[in-house]
Amino acid sequence: MGSDSFKLTDGWLMVIDSKLSPAIEIMDVCKQYGSKLAVDHMNLSVNRGELFAFLGPNGAGKTTTIKMLCGLLFPSSGSIKICGYDLKTQGDDARRLISYVPDLPFLYEKLTGREFLQFIGDVYGMKRERVDLKIEEMIQLFGLGEFVDELTERYSHGMRQRMVFASALLHEPEVLVVDEPTVGLDPKSVRKLKDVLRSQADLGKAIFLSSHSLDIVEEVADRIGIIFQGKLVACGSLESLREQSGTGGSLEQVFLEMTKENQEQNEK
Amino acid sequence: MKNSAPNTPLSEQLNPAFPAAFPASGFALFKMKKRTLFNQASQLKGRLLIRPIVLLFCSLIIWGLIFGTSLAGFNFLKQQKLPLGGGVIGLLFDLLFFSLGSLLVLSSGMIIYGGLFSSPETNFLLTKPIKADRIFAYRFVEAIGFSSWAFVILGSPILIAFGVVADSPLHFYLYLPFFFFGYVLIPGSIGAVLCLLIAGLLSRGKKLLFAILVMVVVFLCLTAMGRFFNSVRKDGIDREFVDATLRQFEFSRWSGLPSYWISRGIRAAGRGDLAKANYNLLLIWSNGMALYLGGAFLSKILYRRAFDRMIAFGSDAKKSKKLFFVDSIFEKALGFLGSSKRAIMLKDFRAFRREPRQWAQVLVFGFLLFLYFGSVRRSFRGEVTWPYQNGVSLLNLFAVSLLQCTYVGRFVFPMISLEGRNFWILGLVPMPREVILWSKFHFAFWSTTPIAVLLVIFSDFMLKMPMDYFFVHLWTTLIASLAICALGVGLGACVPNFKETDPSKIAAGFGGTLNLVISLFLLIVLIALLSGIWHLNHSGDQYYAPSFNGTLFIVAGIATGSVIGLMAMLIPMSAGSHYLRSKEF
Numbered sequence: 091m092g093s094d095s096f097k098l099t100d101g102w103l104m105v106i107d108s109k110l111s112p113a114i115e116i117m118d119v120c121k122q123y124g125s126k127l128a129v130d131h132m133n134l135s136v137n138r139g140e141l142f143a144f145l146g147p148n149g150a151g152k153t154t155t156i157k158m159l160c161g162l163l164f165p166s167s168g169s170i171k172i173c174g175y176d177l178k179t180q181g182d183d184a185r186r187l188i189s190y191v192p193d194l195p196f197l198y199e200k201l202t203g204r205e206f207l208q209f210i211g212d213v214y215g216m217k218r219e220r221v222d223l224k225i226e227e228m229i230q231l232f233g234l235g236e237f238v239d240e241l242t243e244r245y246s247h248g249m250r251q252r253m254v255f256a257s258a259l260l261h262e263p264e265v266l267v268v269d270e271p272t273v274g275l276d277p278k279s280v281r282k283l284k285d286v287l288r289s290q291a292d293l294g295k296a297i298f299l300s301s302h303s304l305d306i307v308e309e310v311a312d313r314i315g316i317i318f319q320g321k322l323v324a325c326g327s328l329e330s331l332r333e334q335s336g337t338g339g340s341l342e343q344v345f346l347e348m349t350k351e352n353q354e355q356n357e358k
Numbered sequence: 359m360k361n362s363a364p365n366t367p368l369s370e371q372l373n374p375a376f377p378a379a380f381p382a383s384g385f386a387l388f389k390m391k392k393r394t395l396f397n398q399a400s401q402l403k404g405r406l407l408i409r410p411i412v413l414l415f416c417s418l419i420i421w422g423l424i425f426g427t428s429l430a431g432f433n434f435l436k437q438q439k440l441p442l443g444g445g446v447i448g449l450l451f452d453l454l455f456f457s458l459g460s461l462l463v464l465s466s467g468m469i470i471y472g473g474l475f476s477s478p479e480t481n482f483l484l485t486k487p488i489k490a491d492r493i494f495a496y497r498f499v500e501a502i503g504f505s506s507w508a509f510v511i512l513g514s515p516i517l518i519a520f521g522v523v524a525d526s527p528l529h530f531y532l533y534l535p536f537f538f539f540g541y542v543l544i545p546g547s548i549g550a551v552l553c554l555l556i557a558g559l560l561s562r563g564k565k566l567l568f569a570i571l572v573m574v575v576v577f578l579c580l581t582a583m584g585r586f587f588n589s590v591r592k593d594g595i596d597r598e599f600v601d602a603t604l605r606q607f608e609f610s611r612w613s614g615l616p617s618y619w620i621s622r623g624i625r626a627a628g629r630g631d632l633a634k635a636n637y638n639l640l641l642i643w644s645n646g647m648a649l650y651l652g653g654a655f656l657s658k659i660l661y662r663r664a665f666d667r668m669i670a671f672g673s674d675a676k677k678s679k680k681l682f683f684v685d686s687i688f689e690k691a692l693g694f695l696g697s698s699k700r701a702i703m704l705k706d707f708r709a710f711r712r713e714p715r716q717w718a719q720v721l722v723f724g725f726l727l728f729l730y731f732g733s734v735r736r737s738f739r740g741e742v743t744w745p746y747q748n749g750v751s752l753l754n755l756f757a758v759s760l761l762q763c764t765y766v767g768r769f770v771f772p773m774i775s776l777e778g779r780n781f782w783i784l785g786l787v788p789m790p791r792e793v794i795l796w797s798k799f800h801f802a803f804w805s806t807t808p809i810a811v812l813l814v815i816f817s818d819f820m821l822k823m824p825m826d827y828f829f830v831h832l833w834t835t836l837i838a839s840l841a842i843c844a845l846g847v848g849l850g851a852c853v854p855n856f857k858e859t860d861p862s863k864i865a866a867g868f869g870g871t872l873n874l875v876i877s878l879f880l881l882i883v884l885i886a887l888l889s890g891i892w893h894l895n896h897s898g899d900q901y902y903a904p905s906f907n908g909t910l911f912i913v914a915g916i917a918t919g920s921v922i923g924l925m926a927m928l929i930p931m932s933a934g935s936h937y938l939r940s941k942e943f
Contacts, residue, residue, distance in 0.1 A: 123669075157669075160485040164666045181662065185487040196482040199857070200394040200401075209393075212386030213486050241397065 111174045113138045113265050113296030114159065119168035121154050121320075128154040130320035131168070136298055136313075138264070141291040143311035144300040147349055151320040152269075152300050159267050159298060160190040173264055186214065189258035193270040195250045199243035203234055203253050206242060207260055214261040221260070228256035231286065247274040255286065266290060267298045272306060284310050308341040318349050387488070387496040413868065416875050417511060425515035432523035447520070448611075448621060454516065455617035458509055459545045465508075466542075467549030469501040472860060474661065475557055475668050484665065494657035498550055498650070506542040513538065517624060526628040533627040536639060537620050543646030544616045550653040558664035616642060684711065695800060698789045702797035706773060707805075744900045747821050752885075752893045754817040755831050759838045759881050761813075762806050766846035767874045770802040772864035773847070774934075775854040792935035795851055799931065802843035810835050824901060827892075833916070834888040837923035841884060842877050848930025849873045852937050880926055887919030 112135035121129040129151045136142040146152045157163040158170055161181045170177045175184035198206055204225060211221030229235050232252040237245065242253065251274065258266060268287070272280050288310050291297050301307055307314060308328060315325040324334050332338055335347040402410065435447065474480060474497050483493050514534065521530050611618060623638025688707050692700050774795075814831050823831075853869035864870055892915070895908040904912060 161662075162481065162484050162665070163669060164663070182487045182489060185485065188485070190485045192481075194478075196478050198390065198394055198479075200397045201390065202397075205390075205393055205397075209386060209390045212389060213488060241401075 111171075112136060113140075113173055114142075114298060115169075115171040116155075116159075117169050117171070119155075119158065119165040119170060121151075121158060121163065122166040123154075127320050129158070129165075129317075132317075132320075132322050134315060134322060134325065136265075136296045138296050139291055139294045141287060141297040141299060141310055141312045143307040143314045144298060144317065145302075145304070145307065145314060145345055146317035150317045152317055155317065156190075156267055156269050156298070156300055159265075160188060161185050186261075187264040189261070189263035189266050191254055191258045191266070191268045191271055193273060195254035197242040197245070197250055197253060200241060202241055203238040203245075203256075206253065207238075207257055210257045210260050216261060224260050224262075228260060231259075232256045232282070248276060248279055251275060252279065255283070259286075259290070263295065265296045265298065267300075269300045270302065271299070272301065272303050280306070304341045304345060314341070316345060316348050324348050387483075387492065388499075391496070391500075412875075413871055416871055419875075421511055421515050424512060425519050428516045428519035429522065432520055436523055448625065451621035451625065452611055452615075452617055454513070455541070455620050456615065458513060459541070459617050462505055462509060462542060462545035463549040463552070465505040465549070466501045466546040467553045469504055470497055470550045471553040471557065473497040473501060474553070475665060480665075484662070489658070490661040491654040491658045494550070494554075494654055494661060498546065498653065501550070502542055502546045505546070506538075509542055510538060521628060524628050527630050529630075529632070530624075530627045533624070533635060533639070537624055537627075537642065540639065540642040540646050541616060541620045543650055544642065547646065547649035547653045551649070551656060554653065554656050554660050554664060557668055558660035616645060619645075692800070692804065695797075696793075698787070698793055699797040699800060702794060703801045703804075706798070706801050710769070710805075745897060747823065748893055748896055748901075751818060751821050751823050751827060751831070752889060754821075755814060755834060755889055756881075756885055758810050758813045758817070759835065759842070759885060760878075762810050762839060763842050763874070763877045763881055765806055766802055766842050767870060767877060768865045769861065770798065770843065770846040771850040771870055771873045772855075772861040773798050773801075774850045774938075775856060775858065775864045775869075776861060777856075791938040791941075792931075795847060795931060795934050795938055798850075799843055799847045802847060803839060806843065807836070807839040810839060830889055830892050830916075834885060834919075837888060837920055838881060838884050841880055841923045841926035844927035845877055845880065845930045846873055848932075848934035849876070851934030852930070880922075884919050884923055884926075887915040887922065891915035 114134070114136040116132050116134040119129055119132045120127060132155065144152055144155070154163065158165055158177070159172075161177050161184065164178050172184040173187050175187070177184045198209070201209065207225045207228065208221060211218075211224070216224070229238055232255060234249075234252060234256060237249055238253075242250065245253065251271070255271075266287075271283055271287075275283065284306060287297055287299065291312070299307070299311065311328070313325065313327055314331055316323050316331070324331055326334070328341060328344070331341075331344045331348070335344045337343045337347050432447075474494070480493070480497075483496075517534055518531065520526070619638045619641045623635050623642065626632075626634035626638065685704060685708060689700060689704055692703060695703070811832060814835050815828065818828050818831060849869060849872065853872065855864050855867055855869060858864050858867070892912050895904040895912055896902075
């Protein structure tokens with residue numbers, strides 16, 4: 091399974107292949123910063139319709155992994171595929187299928203929310219009628235109606251975050267990469283966000299969620315991966331992580347146990 | 359299932375929102391830029407137009423001054439029966455465009471570097487399916503627009519003055535914008551290509567490379583200056599001097615240089631020789647566009663890789679836990695200040711020294727000034743007279759203060775703005791907020807005044823000025839330093855720009871321009887009162903003690919200048935303190 095499959099002229103085979111391939115494939119990826127190995131031989135795949143949560147202490151390599159998933163950074167070795175497209179060699183095609191919501195949302199200060207969404211539609215080459223339709227849908231979904239026609243420079247953090255989510259979902263991406271989405275959001279917005287993420291996964295999208303909010307992860311994630319010192323030290327459902335860690339408690343206990351255990355191993 | 363579209367990209371098959379063609383994302387970027395500019399213009403409606411009016415007014419003053427000076431200069435040449443289409447004017451134009459072009463290479467290269475590699479917008483765009491060459495094109499246009507306005511403001515008054523004096527036909531003026539905009543493509547593209555190559559291929563050693571580049575530029579400048587001063591070390595200005603001078607700049611007349619094409623083209627348009635003007639215009643545009651395409655092609659191959667390298671190697675160097683020896687010296691030298699002021703100053707000093715792009719410029723200009731002061735006496739050896747000594751020493755004093763004024767405007771003025779969103783850290787420290795302001799003032803004063811004082815002493819020493827000149831000049835430098843530093847810090851607090859993170863953009867914005875204009879005006883007033891009257895009273899054929907009335911004028915001038923200087927220090931600092939105290943973060 092790979093990008094070669096899509097070069098076949100038989101459209102039927104091509105579509106079947108793509109539907110079977112994981113949405114995200116991280117294959118033996120390493121990322122080196124000078125002498126520091128930020129990501130160490132990572133192997134991971136996330137399927138369509140799956141909400142995958144990515145946990146790890148600060149400096150473990152989460153952000154580096156996310157930046158590689160979005161095509162901002164390239165792996166020093168190994169490869170990453172998005173729906174079969176290699177991010178290094180077919181980056182533009184792969185990026186058409188991804189949306190990235192960073193922890194610090196970027197908006198053009200001198201555009202209104204609606205203009206920003208129209209710009210996103212233009213960037214993804216969407217037809218105008220389709221963009222207008224989707225904008226109205228996003229306004230309803232995220233409750234943007236009151237401020238969508240104001241310049242974004244006047245938005246609060248919560249409004250910005252909602253606008254960024256709306257822009258991320260506008261073009262109906264196959265893969266949604268989300269980094270710390272709940273920082274600075276009120277409980278109602280957090281609830282809304284959890285529902286949106288879950289519903290996107292149920293629609294068949296792959297969600298890659300990085301967060302320190304373990305309660306949210308525990309509630310919404312199908313599968314959880316824990317990265318520690320650049321290595322994916324555990325991956326699976328909450329139940330399987332409990333088994334791996336030997337603790338029957340909360341995700342917090344599992345997380346602390348897994349990272350402690352590995353720290354001790356590294357120290358030895 | 360979807361058999362009808364075997365070659366359709368997967369993204370489109372999975373997602374019906376996409377059209378068949380690859381998104382015209384490059385066009386989307388320019389459309390967005392147009393919209394943001396339109397929104398910015400709309401915001402001006404119903405608001406005070408002080409900002410654009412001040413900017414326009416300052417630009418017009420600079421334009422008018424250059425136009426007036428050029429008009430006088432060309433008229434002088436005409437009176438001397440020098441042909442306006444001849445060698446001397448040709449050389450002047452060659453040199454003008456060569457130097458402006460060289461500056462454009464540097465400025466557009468640096469702006470493109472910032473735009474391509476260290477802007478949050480770039481991070482955002484790179485996660486979108488936008489081709490690398492389209493992001494490059496977007497950043498290129500932005501950089502060219504940002505860096506070439508100075509070219510237009512400096513170049514257009516000179517050329518229009520030339521057209522007026524040379525009685526050029528109307529089409530000469532119509533040609534000018536086409537020559538200008540075609541020409542800026544060439545240095546802009548060269549700057550962009552250099553930026554991509556440096557970032558893409560040499561990231562690991564970029565600081566070292568930058569230092570080497572600066573040293574090469576300084577060396578070339580020194581060599582050129584040395585050659586120039588050697589050539590003018592003659593008795594009087596005669597034919598031999600003119601020929602020798604022309605020979606020094608022969609390199610700018612090489613027919614392969616774009617500056618030569620624009621110089622020839624514009625002069626041809628001025629004479630009405632349209633065939634030659636068109637030929638050179640086409641030469642400029644075709645080369646400019648070819649170079650731009652080269653840059654775009656390179657960006658396609660290198661840009662994303664370069665971005666990856668910049669992040670991967672950018673933060674490799676670990677800082678030592680121990681106090682760096684320069685920081686230690688800095689901290690000990692400021693032992694007389696309170697610990698909180700010292701801590702803030704040390705923070706600013708560290709940020710400054712870790713940014714070679716900042717201090718390298720100051721170092722180069724300071725060193726060039728030092729070199730000039732060392733050579734100025736030798737240049738006129740054998741015939742230097744007292745009026746020359748008197749006049750040149752005043753000009754040197756002005757040059758030193760001007761350098762200090764530029765430094766404060768470029769580096770000190772943005773300091774409060776750069777605290778930006780992190781201001782709450784300093785804001786929560788248990789000390790009055792004016793301490794923050796005074797620490798910035800001390801930083802500005804103590805990092806510039808000793809250098810200014812040394813340069814002034816060196817200049818007077820080389821010119822063998824009498825001792826009383828030393829005291830007058832030092833007092834002037836001291837008062838001017840206090841006023842300029844306080845103005846930069848105080849105004850920086852009164853009109854901060856907390857949203858901008860690029861100090862050059864803060865300095866080039868409304869507040870920065872206002873600061874520069876007021877500083878220049880203040881500098882002229884202070885130097886005129888504190889030293890100008892003194893120099894006027896000594897402007898005879900030789901040095902002699904001033905008369906009683908002259909002494910009265912001098913004392914009155916120094917006293918008035920000192921009072922104005924101290925007021926110019928206290929008023930902005932007080933206003934800045936008031937602003938900071940009342941500011942909510």
